[in-house]
Amino acid sequence: MLKTPAIDVYSEIGKLKKVLLRRPGSEIENITPDLMDRLLFDDIPYLEVARQEHDAFAEIFRRNDVEVVYLEDLAAQSIQAEEIRALFLEEFIAESGIRGDMKKAAVLDYFQSFEDTRTLIDKMMAGIRKEEVFIANPKSLSDIMDSDYPFLIDPMPNLYFTRDPFASVGTGVTIHHMRTVTRQRETLFGKYIFKYHPDFRDSGIKFWYDRDEQYCIEGGDILVLSDKVIAIGISERTDAAAIDLFASRLFADGQSFEVILAFDIPKSRAYMHLDTVFTMVDHATFTIHPEIEGPLTVYSIKKSTKKGTEFDIEKETMELKRILERYLELEEVTLIRCGGKRGIDAGREQWNDGSNTLAIAPGEVVVYARNHITNHLLEENGIRLHVMPSSELSRGRGGPRCMSMPLIRERL
Numbered sequence: 507m508l509k510t511p512a513i514d515v516y517s518e519i520g521k522l523k524k525v526l527l528r529r530p531g532s533e534i535e536n537i538t539p540d541l542m543d544r545l546l547f548d549d550i551p552y553l554e555v556a557r558q559e560h561d562a563f564a565e566i567f568r569r570n571d572v573e574v575v576y577l578e579d580l581a582a583q584s585i586q587a588e589e590i591r592a593l594f595l596e597e598f599i600a601e602s603g604i605r606g607d608m609k610k611a612a613v614l615d616y617f618q619s620f621e622d623t624r625t626l627i628d629k630m631m632a633g634i635r636k637e638e639v640f641i642a643n644p645k646s647l648s649d650i651m652d653s654d655y656p657f658l659i660d661p662m663p664n665l666y667f668t669r670d671p672f673a674s675v676g677t678g679v680t681i682h683h684m685r686t687v688t689r690q691r692e693t694l695f696g697k698y699i700f701k702y703h704p705d706f707r708d709s710g711i712k713f714w715y716d717r718d719e720q721y722c723i724e725g726g727d728i729l730v731l732s733d734k735v736i737a738i739g740i741s742e743r744t745d746a747a748a749i750d751l752f753a754s755r756l757f758a759d760g761q762s763f764e765v766i767l768a769f770d771i772p773k774s775r776a777y778m779h780l781d782t783v784f785t786m787v788d789h790a791t792f793t794i795h796p797e798i799e800g801p802l803t804v805y806s807i808k809k810s811t812k813k814g815t816e817f818d819i820e821k822e823t824m825e826l827k828r829i830l831e832r833y834l835e836l837e838e839v840t841l842i843r844c845g846g847k848r849g850i851d852a853g854r855e856q857w858n859d860g861s862n863t864l865a866i867a868p869g870e871v872v873v874y875a876r877n878h879i880t881n882h883l884l885e886e887n888g889i890r891l892h893v894m895p896s897s898e899l900s901r902g903r904g905g906p907r908c909m910s911m912p913l914i915r916e917r918l
């Protein structure tokens with residue numbers, strides 16, 4: 507019998523079989539008003555309710571026969587071997603922004619005091635407040651200089667957006683160089699999971715991109731539209747040069763993908779990733795935020811047939827609907843305009859991730875309850891909705907697609 511690949515994602519809509527989540531943890535209670543901006547939050551979620559909402563999200567998957575795995579569990583299972591755990595801690599501390607060797611040593615001691623790796627992982631994700639690691643009397647100038655800053659290690663509150671630090675593409679994975687310092691540390695968990703976790707270690711998964719690479723790319727910008735076509739946003743978070751590198755590796759590997767559509771979207775916080783303005787909900791149906799349609803330019807990148815050039819790149823001149831019809835070989839594509847035609851509703855619902863739907867099967871999507879205008883439009887277009895509560899999770903500026911990373915989808 508053929509072994510199921512550990513990663514298998516050839517569409518945005520194929521029946522979801524296995525998904526990776528992070529249940530929000532104490533990192534959320536380490537967001538402070540002063541740090542909010544840098545940590546990419548617009549408000550401080552109420553953790554208990556955020557967790558209830560997240561559990562409701564996970565329940566939707568389980569009720570629909572989707573296996574749910576948690577980042578924190580996989581990470582803990584990946585570092586069971588002592589030598590791997592030591593390497594992991596070393597890398598984590600090196601990247602944690604701690605200034606001063608004495609502090610680094612104190613933090614390492616603190617981490618080593620956790621016997622259970624799962625508790626250790628939670629602690630690493632949550633961040634370390636200064637008072638947790640008691641450093642008696644300042645011992646160095648750096649201790650004195652950093653004295654007003656409350657953390658030895660910053661929290662990582664964006665971890666529940668598992669979509670972004672890595673992405674499943676075909677039978678491989680991209681591990682990302684994130685744009686912001688606060689999110690760059692997240693990808694270390696992915697590195698250890700995909701290299702050392704028993705489910706992935708010897709599974710032959712491919713690596714299309716690595717966290718040490720020079721250019722930035724984030725998972726919210728990568729949409730696998732079909733086994734031939736991938737859409738990638740050139741956005742606030744993703745560089746065109748990263749798309750070149752990714753394309754060249756993917757094409758060289760001989761995967762079925764033939765075209766990458768690079769969507770040049772406005773570089774702004776509200777539209778940080780392509781999936782905040784555009785998602786796929788059914789074979790020929792997409793959501794779109796009406797305000798990006800005007801400024802949108804799409805480039806198609808194909809493997810070159812000519813000698814001496816790697817790609818054939820074209821600036822597409824047709825409107826988006828036609829571009830999608832052509833490349834996905836569809837007769838008629840429907841674009842559902844989130845929030846409808848009214849600017850106020852469209853703006854508000856996009857801000858709260860109305861366009862950020864997650865398909866769990868063709869024509870079946872998970873959505874936030876608060877985006878009722880968009881949700882109504884989706885239903886009018888025959889889409890089946892799984893509605894989740896959304897008061898607290900949405901304060902991090904991400905929706906159902908951002909909060910999930912599919913590992914396996916049934917092929918269409």
Ligand SMILES: NC(=[NH2+])NCCC[C@H](N)C(=O)O
Binds near residue numbers: 689779902908
């Ligand atoms: N795929 C997404 N749209 N993710 C949204 C991530 C939100 C997160 N606060 C950030 O700014 O990075």
